[in-house]
Amino acid sequence: MDQKLRKRTIVRRELTSSYLGETRSYKVYLPPNYDRNKAYPVLYAQDGEQFLNFGRGATIAQEMILNGKLFPFIIAAVTVSRENRTEEYGTGRSRNAIYKSFFTEELLPAVEEEFSASDRVLVGDSLGGTVSLDLALDRPDLFNKVLSLSGAFYPDVMKGVLRKPDLSYLLIYMLIGLEETAVPVSDGKTVDFLSYNREMKNLLEQRGASVTYVEEKGGHDWGFWQSQLSSAFSFFFEVK
Template identity: 45%
Template sequence: MSDKNYLKRTVIKESISSRYLDEERSVRIFLPPGYNELISYPIVYTQDGQDAFMYGRIATIANYLILEKGMEPIIIVGVDVDKKKRSSEYSPLGSRNEAYKRFFVEELCPFIESRYPLRQNGMNRILLGDSLGATVCLHMALDHPDWFQYVISLSGAFLNPTLAELSRASDLGWLNIWMLIGTEETEVETHAGTFNFLDWNRRAKSVLEQKGANLTYLEKKGKHIWGFWQKHLPDALMHYFGSNI
């Protein structure tokens, strides 16, 4: 992906005033090559927006896949986060978690979708996140299955609170989730301690299968870093948006 054409990305920065978070929240919006306001698009919402765009290179990857691999054009919305508040917003036990989820559903999505043409079908929104970012994505889908039915999880922090929530669900046949976990993620340091993410993802996989979720689960050699996730982002995006040729 060294061709300069893939680096000619259209990324717009916006700021959203949130009464739930009591602050302005920055977002960055990738518009696909040939973007046309008369055409509707699927949207991918990603947590850790600044990292997904900088370290994950998600805009460059999407440009490449659209131009060279015939992937369906998509809009990507990266939601920035203050790293000091990240755990409190993304963790299901965090003090700002409920406020963050309300911001996302009641303020962010209406703001974005009133300004950009969203395709009106069952796969119009995909939630993408890494680690705790994947956790909040999954919990938002569980809270709002009418809004979010598709999740991309990059080494999700699916610990006891998440497994308990999954276990309470009667049927997850509506949920479509693509999960990636690294085989070297056995001692991941977090704000709450050190965890074997490989083991916890295997547990989550088991519960998701029991509940009938549409699951794509991948274990690949890798660590809990963006270098690993970036490598597999093309597979995740192509899984949902495939070939447009």
């Protein structure tokens, strides 16, 4: 088992984006015994480098797949710069629209031209959870499954949900920490993400979304999110 775990297959790709005006890299984790002739579910991860490194996303997936707990799936982990993260992930921010166009019109076709996809799940932490939900709201033809790790569901995000009368297509797993009541943010203020997530849960359910909502002891950090990934992966990919 240890030897197989060390042999995780992660490939790096680069994509020149006309929307972003730059070359953006992404990494793709391929499950054990990957067969290029088969289609697999693809988990698209925002904050890709952190998801793989701090979240240990590929390591956890590999171990659970090898143990027979999960069926095989692919992870496409998309990088983002610290400088542009808020502007790309934040609802209505200066680069938000072009990032979402890059994601749907350039990244997704590039990934799925090389790796056949049978299904898609979007995952993101904090603002990564925000843009993941926004993508599912904007493009229900492409995305209907979201894994939110302490999503930063500010009022602007809730307004987007209020504009959607029917979200019965949406399946979302929401994780939030009980200690996330005063999370420091970039402008020096603190935000009660626990209350925001509780409110978002209610809004989504009122519009028919299928919401699995999990509150656990933890904070707004990768230590908490990593500890909960196995449960979240099981929700979407468990071998029944």
